[in-house]
Amino acid sequence: MQDDDSTEDKTIPTNLRLLLLLEELAKAGVPTTPTAANEVLGLPKPTIHRLFHTLENEGFLQRDIDGRSYAPGARLRRLAGSVLSTSRIRMVRQTVLSTLAEDVGETCNIAMPERHTMVYLDRVETKWPLRIQLPVGTEVPFHCTASGKMYLSSLKSRLFNKYLSIATLDTQTEHTITDPDTLKAEVEAIRERGYSTDNEEFMKGMVAVAVPLLDAQNRLMSTLSIHAPTQRVTLDELKAHLPRLQAAATDLAELVMH
Incomplete structure (x- = not known):
């Protein structure tokens, strides 16, 4: 034959x-x-x-x-992460992150969506002695983190509704959104405003803000976020850094595409 x-x-x-x-x-x-x-x-x-x-x-x-x-x-996702971590790209990425962390005075992270969680790809720590330890490789949930909710907002309605129908919205703190309808409203608001927040939803005493890193087709590749302890800053104070965060996200996205 x-x-x-x-x-x-x-x-x-x-x-x-x-x-x-x-x-x-x-x-x-x-x-x-x-x-x-x-x-x-x-x-x-x-x-x-x-x-x-x-x-x-x-x-x-x-x-x-x-x-x-x-x-x-899993093998292709690991390959994508490895490509984004090549020495030349990582060196420039670290420079952008370090400059951002210096400007805002808090820890900055890049996270990528995995199958069921967001995974920290890179980070630059704040210089303050009081900091929150979430090292590279840490996996965090979608429903209660700034990076995770940013990713959920990028999903088409059909896929997001499928996620809501099968996901377990575990309680992490008293502020965690565990009601599907409430999470849906939150994600719709994130789509409208273009950034997401974590108001002590994942970890008590931690607030965060995240923005998307977009590819050439205007799709989310990963997220850029800053987080800090509430003993030092409020969520509104972090949100004041949004223009600087969005500018850094544009620089990082261009780094990957060129």
């Missing part, structure tokens, strides 16, 4: 197919079916399904809840 590769469109070299497929999935930004991805690639049907199967088996993709679509798997 003749292999389907012998009849494939040879305009896409074999060794580029997986990379181009991953590129299309990244551009889509949502769980994607083989059929939808192949509208761009134009490969024979058996080939595109074989590529998806290979990427799933190797951990680069994982099936979405609907059983038909695929989203980035």
Whole structure:
């Protein structure tokens, strides 16, 4: 029996197919079916399904809840984080973060969405002796952190409603939003204003503000946030730094895209 590769469109070299497929999935930004991805690639049907199967088996993709679509798997998400942590990018990123932390006088963080949590990718600590320890690699919930709620606000309504239907909104403090309707209203407000806050919702005595880092398609790549103990600053005082925070987010996003 003749292999389907012998009849494939040879305009896409074999060794580029997986990379181009991953590129299309990244551009889509949502769980994607083989059929939808192949509208761009134009490969024979058996080939595109074989590529998806290979990427799933190797951990680069994982099936979405609907059983038909695929989203980035753990291995691909780790790869994305590693690319963002390459020495040249990280050096400039640290410079931007350090300057921001110096200007606002508080700890600054970059966090990326993982499958079920936000993960701290980078941070620069405040010089104050009193600080909150959330080191690189820390995982924090979506529903009660500034970075997590910023991410939730970037989801399309269908995906956000799916999240609300299956998520457990655990109580972290007396201020944690645990009612789905209240969280939905909060996320809608974040979409409107373009930034999110954490008013002692994740950790008692900590406040935070976050803004998005956007890619070339204006989609959220990660978040930039500042947090501080309430013994030193109020949430309103942190919000006063929003223009500086948003300017730094623009600089960081341009760093990744160029």
